[in-house]
Amino acid sequence: MTTLTARSPRRSALTRNRLPRFAPWASLAVALIVGAALSTIVGFNAFGWGIFSALAFTFVFVAWSAAVEGSRKAKDKLATCLVVGAFLIALLPLVSVIWTVLVEGTKGLATPGFLGTSMNGVSGIQDNESATAGTRVLGGIYHSLMGTLLITLWATLISVPIGLLTAVYLVEYGNDGRISRAITFFVDVMTGIPSIVAGLFAAAFFATLFGPGTKTGFVAAVALSVLMIPVVVRSSEEMLKIVPNELREASYALGVRKWRTILKIVIPTAISGIASGVTLAIARVIGETAPILVTAGFATKINMNVFADWMSSLPTFIYTQILNPTSPSNPGPSLQRAWGAALVLIICVMILNLIARLVAKFFAPKTGR
Amino acid sequence: MSKRIDVKDLNVYYGNFRAVEGVNINIAARSVTAFIGPSGCGKSTFLRTLNRMHEVLPGARVEGQVLLDGDDLYGPGVDPVAVRSHVGMVFQRPNPFPTMSIRDNVLAGVKLNGKKLSKADSEALVESSLLGANLWNEVKDRLDKPGSGLSGGQQQRLCIARAIAVKPDVILMDEPCSALDPISTLAVEDLINELKEKYTVVIVTHNMQQAARVSDKTAFFNIAGTGKPGKLIEYADTTAIFNNPKEKATEDYVSGRFG
Amino acid sequence: MTKAADETAHALPKGPEVTTTQTKTPEQSGGTPKLSSQGGAAGDRIFSGAALTAGIIILVVLCAVAVFLVAQAFPALVAPQDQIASGKGFWQYILPLVVGTVIAAAVALVIATPISIGVALFISHYAPRRVAQILGYVIDLLAAIPSVVFGAWGISFLAPALVPGYNWLASTLGWIPIFSGPASATGKTLLTAAVVLAVMVIPIITSISREIFLQTPKLHEEAALALGATRWEMIRMAVFPFARPGIISAVMLGLGRALGETMAVALVLSSGPLIASLIQSGNQTIAAEIALNFPEASGLSLSTLIAAGLVLFVITLVVNVIARWVISRHKEFSGAN
Numbered sequence: 001m002t003t004l005t006a007r008s009p010r011r012s013a014l015t016r017n018r019l020p021r022f023a024p025w026a027s028l029a030v031a032l033i034v035g036a037a038l039s040t041i042v043g044f045n046a047f048g049w050g051i052f053s054a055l056a057f058t059f060v061f062v063a064w065s066a067a068v069e070g071s072r073k074a075k076d077k078l079a080t081c082l083v084v085g086a087f088l089i090a091l092l093p094l095v096s097v098i099w100t101v102l103v104e105g106t107k108g109l110a111t112p113g114f115l116g117t118s119m120n121g122v123s124g125i126q127d128n129e130s131a132t133a134g135t136r137v138l139g140g141i142y143h144s145l146m147g148t149l150l151i152t153l154w155a156t157l158i159s160v161p162i163g164l165l166t167a168v169y170l171v172e173y174g175n176d177g178r179i180s181r182a183i184t185f186f187v188d189v190m191t192g193i194p195s196i197v198a199g200l201f202a203a204a205f206f207a208t209l210f211g212p213g214t215k216t217g218f219v220a221a222v223a224l225s226v227l228m229i230p231v232v233v234r235s236s237e238e239m240l241k242i243v244p245n246e247l248r249e250a251s252y253a254l255g256v257r258k259w260r261t262i263l264k265i266v267i268p269t270a271i272s273g274i275a276s277g278v279t280l281a282i283a284r285v286i287g288e289t290a291p292i293l294v295t296a297g298f299a300t301k302i303n304m305n306v307f308a309d310w311m312s313s314l315p316t317f318i319y320t321q322i323l324n325p326t327s328p329s330n331p332g333p334s335l336q337r338a339w340g341a342a343l344v345l346i347i348c349v350m351i352l353n354l355i356a357r358l359v360a361k362f363f364a365p366k367t368g369r
Numbered sequence: 370m371s372k373r374i375d376v377k378d379l380n381v382y383y384g385n386f387r388a389v390e391g392v393n394i395n396i397a398a399r400s401v402t403a404f405i406g407p408s409g410c411g412k413s414t415f416l417r418t419l420n421r422m423h424e425v426l427p428g429a430r431v432e433g434q435v436l437l438d439g440d441d442l443y444g445p446g447v448d449p450v451a452v453r454s455h456v457g458m459v460f461q462r463p464n465p466f467p468t469m470s471i472r473d474n475v476l477a478g479v480k481l482n483g484k485k486l487s488k489a490d491s492e493a494l495v496e497s498s499l500l501g502a503n504l505w506n507e508v509k510d511r512l513d514k515p516g517s518g519l520s521g522g523q524q525q526r527l528c529i530a531r532a533i534a535v536k537p538d539v540i541l542m543d544e545p546c547s548a549l550d551p552i553s554t555l556a557v558e559d560l561i562n563e564l565k566e567k568y569t570v571v572i573v574t575h576n577m578q579q580a581a582r583v584s585d586k587t588a589f590f591n592i593a594g595t596g597k598p599g600k601l602i603e604y605a606d607t608t609a610i611f612n613n614p615k616e617k618a619t620e621d622y623v624s625g626r627f628g
Numbered sequence: 629m630t631k632a633a634d635e636t637a638h639a640l641p642k643g644p645e646v647t648t649t650q651t652k653t654p655e656q657s658g659g660t661p662k663l664s665s666q667g668g669a670a671g672d673r674i675f676s677g678a679a680l681t682a683g684i685i686i687l688v689v690l691c692a693v694a695v696f697l698v699a700q701a702f703p704a705l706v707a708p709q710d711q712i713a714s715g716k717g718f719w720q721y722i723l724p725l726v727v728g729t730v731i732a733a734a735v736a737l738v739i740a741t742p743i744s745i746g747v748a749l750f751i752s753h754y755a756p757r758r759v760a761q762i763l764g765y766v767i768d769l770l771a772a773i774p775s776v777v778f779g780a781w782g783i784s785f786l787a788p789a790l791v792p793g794y795n796w797l798a799s800t801l802g803w804i805p806i807f808s809g810p811a812s813a814t815g816k817t818l819l820t821a822a823v824v825l826a827v828m829v830i831p832i833i834t835s836i837s838r839e840i841f842l843q844t845p846k847l848h849e850e851a852a853l854a855l856g857a858t859r860w861e862m863i864r865m866a867v868f869p870f871a872r873p874g875i876i877s878a879v880m881l882g883l884g885r886a887l888g889e890t891m892a893v894a895l896v897l898s899s900g901p902l903i904a905s906l907i908q909s910g911n912q913t914i915a916a917e918i919a920l921n922f923p924e925a926s927g928l929s930l931s932t933l934i935a936a937g938l939v940l941f942v943i944t945l946v947v948n949v950i951a952r953w954v955i956s957r958h959k960e961f962s963g964a965n
Contacts, residue, residue: 086746165682192948194888254478255454259675287774
């Protein structure tokens with residue numbers, strides 16, 4: 001904050017009316033003590049201490065600054081405190097969520113057979129037993145894990161060709177004509193479709209075609225595609241746009257046809273960005289719950305066929321285990337399974353995000369000299 | 370290999386705007402022709418019409434004839450893609466394909482069109498093209514490295530090698546040295562002098578010394594004012610243009626009085 | 629004399645090769661055999677056709693969304709109103725849900741907007757450059773966490789943790805209708821749901837605002853600093869005026885997300901009829917209503933839920949279109965380009 005030069009014996013005219021360099025630390029020390037005192041009055045806990053200390057720090061630091069430096073500097077310091085405070089507040093839920101999932105989830109994940117078995121045959125009786133007699137919690141997420149992988153795979157198979165080709169149309173052929181402007185607008189609209197509406201659409205679509213109550217993994221994949229396509233179009237479009245026009249011209253000047261130029265020059269140049277965008281799109285839809293809830297139902301058995309019968313997925317598994325525990329009188333085992341599934345889901349999402357960053361970083365074309 | 374170009378009454382339009390007006394020019398085979406003129410006079414636009422690259426820009430079209438050894442580039446049934454494999458082009462900034470090695474860059478024009486080459490044939494083509502671009506000795510040990518790792522001048526010569534690997538009749542160069550340092554420029558100019566043994570070379574340049582150094586004939590383009598079309602003012606032997614121009618505008622330009 | 633290029637310019641200016649002369653006169657090469665097609669032009673047509681088809685599919689899908697939703701919702705809209713939602717009629721049924729949805733989203737935005745702007749400012753103008761990028765990733769992590777996990781966190785951690793706060797609100801600020809007691813003993817209230825929604829919306833508003841803050845012309849910032857402005861004054865003089873339309877549209881996009889979010893509300897809220905207090909159990913949103921009742925619904929009740937989904941779709945559509953409109957309207961004036 002301050003740029004006081006300690007070495008000069010005479011106080012520089014430029015440092016007059018400025019807080020000394022130790023001011024933030026002194027304020028912090030005062031604030032911690034005041035915070036501790038205030039939180040003890042209400043009932044001491046670490047969280048309350050933190051909140052009170054932060055408020056006290058802001059007050060002390062800003063008041064000191066107002067006294068020494070004047071109101072303009074004080075306002076600046078207040079803004080700094082608020083901005084940093086906003087950031088810390090935003091971090092709280094992130095840390096809390098990840099901590100909760102880690103603590104609660106490892107128990108479930110560490111149970112033998114959690115990843116390898118389904119919920120087939122697990123009923124309230126077993127859960128009551130493990131809650132009262134302390135036997136091992138039975139049942140696992142194998143069916144949901146497979147369901148999530150299959151549904152996401154099919155959604156990707158549907159979305160990537162459509163999304164990528166649309167992006168190619170917009171960048172290479174659309175030329176800002178009426179069709180391409182319409183597509184851009186509708187892609188924007190699609191981005192804003194609530195996920196449950198996408199699920200309702202797929203359900204309504206298949207109900208109209210194949211009779212009411214058609215719930216399969218494929219219907220869920222279609223619902224997820226509605227959410228995924230706009231993301232793929234958007235990210236691929238951005239990536240294709242930043243391919244320099246010079247490369248296209250160089251290719252045309254060699255007598256190469258446009259479609260070969262796109263396939264062999266433009267897409268390979270942009271492929272790392274496209275792949276990273278697709279991975280992020282997968283990461284986004286893999287955690288979607290609502291659309292799968294209304295399109296694939298809940299299953300407790302392993303079902304590897306996306307075209308027939310209900311299918312489970314990790315998000316719907318978590319949802320049903322929490323909202324409708326297998327044993328309503330003893331929800332403990334269900335909660336344990338739900339948190340285990342949540343941990344697995346978060347690990348999947350984080351791995352996908354990591355892959356996306358690595359792909360974008362290491363497979364980018366080398367343009368440097 | 371090398372072919373002559375005859376242009377008759379050529380007009381170039383961007384939408385309704387006439388960018389270049391009434392060009393008539395005859396370019397001999399196995400020669401270097403330089404186009405000079407102030408910025409915006411249409412010389413680059415005109416150059417692009419010689420291999421129909423202007424069609425890449427939205428709304429660009431042409432009236433008139435461009436004859437390549439008597440065949441009209443704009444005749445009915447002519448494929449612009451085929452035109453470009455006869456008339457190659459080198460651009461202002463070196464633009465090797467960043468995803469390809471040096472070898473694949475040279476072979477790009479052949480491979481991208483889906484032609485299959487035997488290993489021996491492709492090795493021979495890479496060597497002859499890089500030799501033709503005076504680059505072989507510098508890169509023969511690292512043909513599998515990315516082309517973007519070369520220096521600017523080397524990259525530009527790689528682009529020339531890439532253009533001559535398609536075995537064109539004509540090579541068009543759009544300010545090929547404007548992004549290069551003087552030493553690289555010298556290397557490319559030397560190369561242009563060698564290229565005219567085999568090809569018809571047309572070069573657009575802002576640098577009048579360069580035009581004087583490399584070209585046999587020079588064409589001076591000028592523009593009457595903003596919004597007016599560019600015109601071919603004078604076309605003659607390079608020595609005549611620089612020492613004894615017929616037109617006042619040419620004299621003003623080459624003596625540095627405007628532009 | 630009209631040449632081939634003429635047709636080109638009219639057909640597809642940016643991609644002339646696709647529809648050039650071969651499409652019209654494939655084999656009439658005239659006197660120029662060498663310059664005519666070498667083959668492969670069919671590839672151009674197939675590829676551009678495929679790209680166009682993909683684009684058209686998107687248009688068709690979106691129309692299909694509307695058509696099928698309307699078709700399946702139709703019975704609920706035309707049936708005798710006393711048969712719907714145990715005799716209440718569709719509009720009586722949907723109105724409290726719409727109000728609940730709007731309240732939840734609005735409260736979420738009231739919480740999320742100042743925090744998001746603060747975080748975005750912290751990353752763009754306060755944090756050291758090298759740290760800033762990492763902090764950006766960290767906030768993006770928030771966006772990556774699946775909504776059902778937020779819901780699970782909300783019900784098992786956040787709701788109980790907020791109960792003391794709600795009790796305090798009810799006792800001290802109870803005279804304000806939205807904080808009227810008695811506070812819910814489980815914490816499963818609309819305010820808890822709104823806090824969870826706020827957490828989910830923060831990364832959206834933050835990332836858009838951050839981009840816009842970073843685009844603030846350096847010249848304006850330096851001009852302000854050169855006048856002796858403090859950092860905060862510089863932000864108020866140069867950054868905020870530039871970024872205002874962007875922030876508005878970011879908030880609108882966040883609103884769209886908060887309106888349509890299902891899981892956080894379905895898991896966290898103990899739903900009930902519409903009430904003013906945010907800290908008692910009660911209220912419901914459209915998305916959560918659908919998710920909770922869809923599995924058991926059939927016939928007319930299914931149509932009713934789909935009709936509710938249609939209403940939600942229309943609301944989010946309006947919000948999103950307004951957001952895009954604000955963005956596009958201010959693009960020319962922002963000076964970003």
